[in-house]
Each structure stands twice: as C-alpha cells, then as structure tokens.
Amino acid sequence: MKLSTLLLSTLLAASLNAADQNASNEPKNVKMEGVGYIKQLGGTLKVELEKHMKADPTGVGAFGFCTAKATEITE
Template sequence: MKLQLFIASLVCTAGIHASQNHGTQALSQTQEGIKYIKMLGGTLKSQLKAQLQADPSGLSAIGFCTAQAQLITNEVNTQLPDYAKVRRTSLRTRNSINKPDTKDIEIMKEIEDSIQNKRATAMMVRKVNTKEATRYYKPLIAETACLKCHGENISPEIQAVIHESYPDENASHYTLGAFRGVIVSEIKKR
C-alpha cells in the first residue's frame, strides 16, 4: 500500500512539474506576434463595444476613438518587450499617426485582393520578413458596428466630430465585410 501511494505521489508530482514547465515554455515568434495583435485588437474592440452599448448612436464611440484609441495603443506597447510593437494602419487612414509605410501598403493591397477574391479570410494572419523585423498582419473587416463611423451613411453629428478631429479623414464609405485595414505586430530581429 505504501509503495502504491509513493508511486501515485511520484506520478502526480511529475505531472505537476510537466504542466509547470509547459506553461513557462517560450512562445514561438508567430505565437508572440499574434498575442500582441490580440492584446491591442481585443482591448480596442471590448472598449468600443462598451461605448456602443452605452450609446447606440455611435457618438460616444467616435469620441472614445478620437480621445482613447491611440492612448490605448501606446499603453499596450508599454506592456510589450522592447523588441516588439503593435499598431493599426489602413490604406485609407483617419488619423495621420496611423499612416502606412511602403511595406504596409504593399501587403495590405495583397490582403485586400485576397479577401475580395475569397482566397483569404479575416481570420488569417500574414507573416512578412523585412530587413529589420518580422511583421504579422491581421486584417480588419468592416462589421456593422464599424459602419456607424466608417460607413456610407454616417450621421451628421458623427460626421461633424470626424471633420473637426480629423481634417484629412479618408476612412469612411466602407461597406459591410469590406477590408478596412490591419493590426500589425512587429518583432525586431535579435
């Protein structure tokens, strides 16, 4: 009986040790990149949903995005390792801070074409190696909630906030299911 208890405790201890080691295992670079995309995307989406539930008109949501979206992006980046960053960009930006670079434009055009031609979905993540870093691109697709501020029929109140806050605004007139941009996670080569 004592031998059975000893063996059982040994097996349990080994199982606990194995699960602890598994939990501390380093993420692959791809997993790490996707994790950072989810951090930013999940935070922004949950905050935006809360704004839209509190005020279905979308006026509160545009105020939130104007005042908080970039601050949240910056806050998420402070939580990442020094060699990583995450950001949003689009072929049609509203905030000049989110302007794409040449590589972003190239990749977004490819993603947009793939989505339009049904060769890719919003769930895909595109990995791109550059000289300085590896980038992971996650498409953003226009959902019903997005169209309150990014669609074709934006209310005059929301339109006024957009024009006041973003004089060079170019991120409207999207339709449901259209490619709207990407969240990019960038991991510097080490």
C-alpha cells in the first residue's frame, strides 16, 4: 500500500501543479474551484488505484494506470 500512496501523492501533486500553472492568471475563486475538482478526481482515482493494487500487488499495473491518467489529465 505504500507504493499506492506514493503513486497517488505524485499524481495529485502533478495535477495540482498543472492546475496552478494553468490558473495563475484567473481569479482566486475559479482557481479554488479547479483545486476542488482535482481533489474530487483524486478521490475517484484512489478507488481505481486500490483496485489495480489488489489485482497486481507488484504495483506495475497501478503505475501504468497512474501514468496514463496523469497524461490524460494534463493534456
């Protein structure tokens, strides 16, 4: 479970950083709304990540899942 925590933390940090970069010129309320959506997405991804970790205890499948989702989110 430590690997899943690390992967989720990395994914959330990357998402928050991307949101911060994209929202730097927008008013604070819009930026905070975006952060809220990212946190909601993080919760959803955590559930999916737990499923991948149970299916593949090595964490390779979860890592691939996180990489794909991070790419999808930041595009």
